[in-house]
Amino acid sequence: MYRGSLIRSGGNAKTIKGDKAGEYETAIMYLAPAAQSGMGNVCPMAGQAGCEMGCLSKAGRAAIFNSIVNARIAKTRRYFSDRAAFMAELVKDIEAFVRYCERKGVKPAVRLNGTSDIQWEVAHPCVRYIKLKHPQQEREAHFASIFHAFPEVQFYDYTKITKRAYRALPANYALTLSYSEANPAYANAVTKTASETGMNVAIVFRTKALRNARMASRDYTGGWSREVIDGDETDMRFSDPRGVIVGLYAKGPAKRDTSGFVVG
Numbered sequence: 001m002y003r004g005s006l007i008r009s010g011g012n013a014k015t016i017k018g019d020k021a022g023e024y025e026t027a028i029m030y031l032a033p034a035a036q037s038g039m040g041n042v043c044p045m046a047g048q049a050g051c052e053m054g055c056l057s058k059a060g061r062a063a064i065f066n067s068i069v070n071a072r073i074a075k076t077r078r079y080f081s082d083r084a085a086f087m088a089e090l091v092k093d094i095e096a097f098v099r100y101c102e103r104k105g106v107k108p109a110v111r112l113n114g115t116s117d118i119q120w121e122v123a124h125p126c127v128r129y130i131k132l133k134h135p136q137q138e139r140e141a142h143f144a145s146i147f148h149a150f151p152e153v154q155f156y157d158y159t160k161i162t163k164r165a166y167r168a169l170p171a172n173y174a175l176t177l178s179y180s181e182a183n184p185a186y187a188n189a190v191t192k193t194a195s196e197t198g199m200n201v202a203i204v205f206r207t208k209a210l211r212n213a214r215m216a217s218r219d220y221t222g223g224w225s226r227e228v229i230d231g232d233e234t235d236m237r238f239s240d241p242r243g244v245i246v247g248l249y250a251k252g253p254a255k256r257d258t259s260g261f262v263v264g
């Protein structure tokens with residue numbers, strides 16, 4: 001279990017299942033979703049996608065402990081108030097996680113948008129200090145993104161920002177589109193983007209039984225036929241085959257969602 005100032009592993013049931021396989025360990029960053037921090041919106045599509053009410057940030061331990069919510073708000077405020085300092089903190093945290101994974105003999109996986117939808121691939125440069133052969137010397141290296149700074153890390157996220165699917169993403173960053181029927185225009189945009197790019201789409205079904213029925217039929221709707229895979233088995237979306245529906249089922253407050261984010 002890794003505990004950093006921004007990312008942590010071992011706190012998510014799905015990543016724990018994946019980590020048990022022994023190949024990867026996954027650390028996730030949880031910020032305060034949407035505009036909860038009061039300083040800006042880290043989920044620009046939350047309104048259109050209607051996902052804020054059923055957002056996972058309200059599930060699990062965050063639903064019980066105010067201290068967890070407050071810690072996420074504090075992190076998000078650091079992100080908005082001093083971006084360079086935040087990226088420096090993130091670099092240090094990921095470096096420590098990489099060392100932790102080396103000691104454990106596993107590969108590091110990082111999901112930065114545990115409860116946010118930030119476009120990390122644009123306008124988020126960072127600096128990493130690379131150690132030289134002489135133990136006291138290091139070189140300041142500038143990178144276009146955190147993904148370029150850590151080629152040894154497998155990054156992945158879910159996103160509701162369809163334009164991200166059209167970008168040439170770094171090879172170590174896997175994105176999965178997140179579906180919602182709260183707004184027909186948004187649902188159509190995801191469907192169109194998925195068919196044009198082949199990107200995988202995560203759909204939250206109302207119940208496990210409904211998700212399993214869709215898996216059995218290998219189809220989500222008559223509109224577009226794709227294999228539905230079990231997205232709850234692990235959270236390692238970077239290992240999924242391309243061109244599938246990642247089938248999830250609603251948990252926590254999402255079970256009561258009526259916005260259209262949860263389907264069925």
Ligand code: SF4
Nearest residue numbers: 043051052055115116
């Ligand atoms: S589901 Fe994702 S996009 Fe929606 S509010 Fe939560 S973190 Fe933001």
